[in-house]
Amino acid sequence: MAPRGHAFFVIDSFLLLLYHPPMIHIPPRVKRFAGHFHDAGHELYIVGGAVRDALRKERNSDYDFATSATPQEVMDLFPRVIPTGIQHGTVTVMFQGEPYEVTTYRIEHGYSDSRHPDAVSFTRSLHEDLSRRDLTINAMALDPRTGTVVDPFGGRDDLRDRRIRTVGSARERFSEDALRMVRAVRFTTTLRFDPEPDVESAIIVLAPTVAAVSVERIAAEFEKMMRAETPSLGWMMLWRTGLLAKIIPEILESTAVDGLVEHLFRSCDCSPPDQPHLRWAALLHDIGKPRCSGQDKRGQHFIGHDEESARMAETLLQRLRFPKQFTTRVVHLVRHHMFDYSPDYSDSAVRRLIARVGVDAIHDLIRLRRADTCGKSGHLPTHSVMDELQDRIHRIIAANAVLTRSDLAVNGKDLMQYANIPAGPVVGMVLEELLETVLDDPELNTRERLLSIAGTFAAQRLGRDPQESKSAL
Ligand code: ATP
Ligand code: MG
Numbered sequence: 001m002a003p004r005g006h007a008f009f010v011i012d013s014f015l016l017l018l019y020h021p022p023m024i025h026i027p028p029r030v031k032r033f034a035g036h037f038h039d040a041g042h043e044l045y046i047v048g049g050a051v052r053d054a055l056r057k058e059r060n061s062d063y064d065f066a067t068s069a070t071p072q073e074v075m076d077l078f079p080r081v082i083p084t085g086i087q088h089g090t091v092t093v094m095f096q097g098e099p100y101e102v103t104t105y106r107i108e109h110g111y112s113d114s115r116h117p118d119a120v121s122f123t124r125s126l127h128e129d130l131s132r133r134d135l136t137i138n139a140m141a142l143d144p145r146t147g148t149v150v151d152p153f154g155g156r157d158d159l160r161d162r163r164i165r166t167v168g169s170a171r172e173r174f175s176e177d178a179l180r181m182v183r184a185v186r187f188t189t190t191l192r193f194d195p196e197p198d199v200e201s202a203i204i205v206l207a208p209t210v211a212a213v214s215v216e217r218i219a220a221e222f223e224k225m226m227r228a229e230t231p232s233l234g235w236m237m238l239w240r241t242g243l244l245a246k247i248i249p250e251i252l253e254s255t256a257v258d259g260l261v262e263h264l265f266r267s268c269d270c271s272p273p274d275q276p277h278l279r280w281a282a283l284l285h286d287i288g289k290p291r292c293s294g295q296d297k298r299g300q301h302f303i304g305h306d307e308e309s310a311r312m313a314e315t316l317l318q319r320l321r322f323p324k325q326f327t328t329r330v331v332h333l334v335r336h337h338m339f340d341y342s343p344d345y346s347d348s349a350v351r352r353l354i355a356r357v358g359v360d361a362i363h364d365l366i367r368l369r370r371a372d373t374c375g376k377s378g379h380l381p382t383h384s385v386m387d388e389l390q391d392r393i394h395r396i397i398a399a400n401a402v403l404t405r406s407d408l409a410v411n412g413k414d415l416m417q418y419a420n421i422p423a424g425p426v427v428g429m430v431l432e433e434l435l436e437t438v439l440d441d442p443e444l445n446t447r448e449r450l451l452s453i454a455g456t457f458a459a460q461r462l463g464r465d466p467q468e469s470k471s472a473l
Helices: 002-019 028-039 049-055 071-077 126-131 155-161 170-176 179-191 197-212 215-226 232-241 243-247 249-256 260-270 276-284 305-319 324-335 347-357 359-377 385-398 412-418 425-440 447-462 466-471
Strands: 044-047 064-067 081-085 090-095 098-104 106-109 119-122
Touching: 028 044, 028 090, 044 049, 044 126, 049 155, 071 081, 071 090, 071 098, 081 098, 106 126, 170 179, 170 197, 179 197, 179 215, 179 232, 179 243, 197 232, 197 243, 215 276, 232 243, 232 249, 232 260, 243 249, 249 260, 249 305, 260 276, 260 359, 276 305, 276 324, 276 359, 305 324, 324 359, 347 359, 347 385, 347 425, 359 385, 412 425, 412 447, 425 447
Parallel strands: 064 098
Antiparallel strands: 044 064, 081 090, 090 098, 106 119
């Protein structure tokens, strides 16, 4: 018997070796950094997203560190330490020319406002620090020197089983800090995991408390959610749980029109993940429809919904404090999303379209149209009319066509000096008319011809004899 037992032991060890989880790559500089803490008798672990993503074999070079050392002890250990968030125990250590964000193990106490702890205190226990974190998959720590993972709440199992679970009771964790509900939705979406039933039911109960969270924090979670492959998973969850009604009630107005919310969410999925402005434009492009129930002579429904959707989009993006430039971009796309095109359009009609929406936006607008079509059919159109339009636009732009006022052969100064047009708003109006003329007939874009035409336009505007303007030429 003995030799057989021995053989089993050998096979067992061999299998153990085979099944040993693959080593997590930790950069040598991080190991050296951890060595300094260790030599001084302190612990230093990598925590948060970098551990989660290392175990998923995804890259995340944004390392957060947690240590048993107090901020003062960290400052005593390194010559250059910046007290970036010292009130929360966070300092930035400059080590061999690189910044490292290090936070002392922390316990949080009391959360009377559903968002912030009433007090925080430092602890020497890693376990206590991990237990204040939101989700099990975010509550693991990795020892950079040994590669050992500390996982007191079953985060690794949840990663394997693709589960979103809170550390302890979901009701309790979300009542402490309502932002955690939005984070749970974000991780459900980006990881394509399933939330545990108690996560969803707790959000349904506590959704109204999300009002305590700053819009910036919510917008930051949305930003990450919108980069997911299928953001509709998140939008559906926000809708189901009642969070959407508290954060962007405008989108819910669309439930009044059959299938509209689903269309918006699908259009959002159909737009490129790395183009957040397109994703937001797709999500919001039709939100004004329920407010525009009119029908025009051609039987077109929801007349004016492009303008109404643009107005609503602007209001809600401003409320979420998106950067002004971003909001302007999204609103512009929503406003123009109903543009007409068919292959029998003349080149001048295409030039007018580009001039109206702008060279910068036209390609985005085509992408939005593709997402809109895909949001109806469920797949991105191949060989569509939009491909043909895109080709024509490329050709027109490559031919240096006049598309803006600044492409004209004359400018405002020329008009004042040589066409006898007085300074003031008429200059702008005449330039606009000249642009219209040249969009129609590019041959007219010469200095001589434009100055002559400008004289006639100005006379009409100013109500004077065209000869008088021309005589100044
Ligand atoms: P990402 O990869 O998007 O940065 P992350 O998990 O690192 O994801 P962070 O916002 O950087 O997210 O937070 C770092 C860690 O801090 C989280 O993994 C989690 O352990 C903890 N954490 C962050 N916000 C909260 C919160 N509101 N409540 C509890 N723990 C939180
Ligand atoms: Mg992070």
